[in-house]
Amino acid sequence: MNMMTEAAVEKALDQKMNAVPYKMIGKDVSVFYGEKRALFDVNLNIRENTVTALIGPSGCGKSTFLRTLNRMNDTIDHCRVTGKITLDTDDIYDPQIDVVELRARVGMVFQKPNPFPKTIWENVAYGPKIHGLARSRADLDTIVEQSLQKAGLFNEVKDRLHEAGTGLSGGQQQRLCIARAIAVSPEVILMDEPCSALDPIATAKVEELIHELRANFTIVIVTHSMQQAARVSQRTAMFHLGHLVEENDTDKMFTNPDDQRTQDYIMGRFG
Amino acid sequence: MSNHIVSVYDEDLKYLSRRISEMGGLAEQMVAESVRALVNADLGLAQKVISDDVLLDEAERQIGEKAIVTIAKRQPMAADLREIMGSIRIAADLERVGDLGKNTAKRVIAVASTSLPRQLARGLEHLAELALTQLKEVLDVYASRSPEKANSIRERDEEIDAIYTSLFRELLTYMMEDPRNITSCTHLLFCAKNIERIGDHATNIAETIYYMATGSQLVGERPKDDSSNTVGAVNG
8 A cells, every 4th residue: 555645644634624514604793782893704613523712812702703602692782693603504593593492502611610509419400400301300310420420520529419519619610510511411512711710720620621522512612821722622713803813723823823913913922 | 023012032032043143153163164174284273163062062052941941931832933943953953063063173183194185175175165155044044034045045955965975986086096095085084974964954954944934844855966875886
């Protein structure tokens, strides 16, 4: 058999990467907060079982875009979204869509850990209960244990499942929130700066978790840490002043980006 | 390119490029002096080259340390990261150039007692001129970071290789003519090889600069015309 040339290998890898199907497709997405336009015709597709990092300076629209993916912007008055976003084949802004169900399919983890003021068990069981995913208490127990396992938290909390979730450390609380998001078996998990309130060790644990979750979920993460984006993601999208500036393989993005604005931003230079 | 928001970061990078330029100047000077010492049988000058090598080694060590600390402190990305990695590689190449100059200088002592045929000395001088031109130009390219120029330097290493091969043949002829030439000619052969290697290091540096500037590697075999490895081989 002939040895593949370096270029051929690269091409094969490219094709493999490009062959990953799109889980979500964003087409000409614009967002207005009243008169103010926050996003300008963003075309960004989210690949399945891939971690996509959204980066860019404050106010660039990356969190706004993230929130359009499960219609979190609906909760903001005067917020208007135009364009089209599909999840698999479903138009998520279709008036027929049940937003509650959408948010079960596209879960979210926020910047600050926000467990409910309830026990650890109740935090995780809440979603499956209201979505009718469990028929019995035993079913719920299984879901709670599995979700905590997947979030890498079970061993740390198994003896105090019925103590308050708010009694955990910050890093544990964030992993509890991830367990809560996983419990309803979402397809996509959105993370809005999930580590910005955590210390480096808790951050490393969450990053390790993101790496493991990728096998079963599609993940979109907003982060201000360039190093974190480089470490956890396979694709990176750079936003600037409401525009999508560049979307690229993460390895390429952080060694040799195509766009000058990306270059200036990731190198910490004046744009 | 615009400056960093953290201005000390710019100072770190400037330090690296200043030290590389200094190293380049010193390496260039050592090579020129080693060849002059060889041609003129100047033992004093040879000694100076040997002692200068310590400075070059020290500079490489300092550049390496600064690079490591900068990576740890600033977590450089993209062009900055390539710049720092490039500094480490170029410093290593320049340090090797210094070693090669020093090795030539050491041989001056062995060759000085014999009279060097004028023609051979001229051949060596010509080889050294070409290698030094390569080195000088690659250092200019380092200052300008021009990928086009870096690429053109890489293409020119061929000429040095060709002259080296012809010197090789010439030295063999002298050795065959009179076995008493063997000792000095062997030393000269090593000197010629040293100088030829300097051309290779200049080419390495050109490739590194190309990578620093563009983020892509120069692929494909570099042009080569050193066929000394087949000189004297029985045909068929």
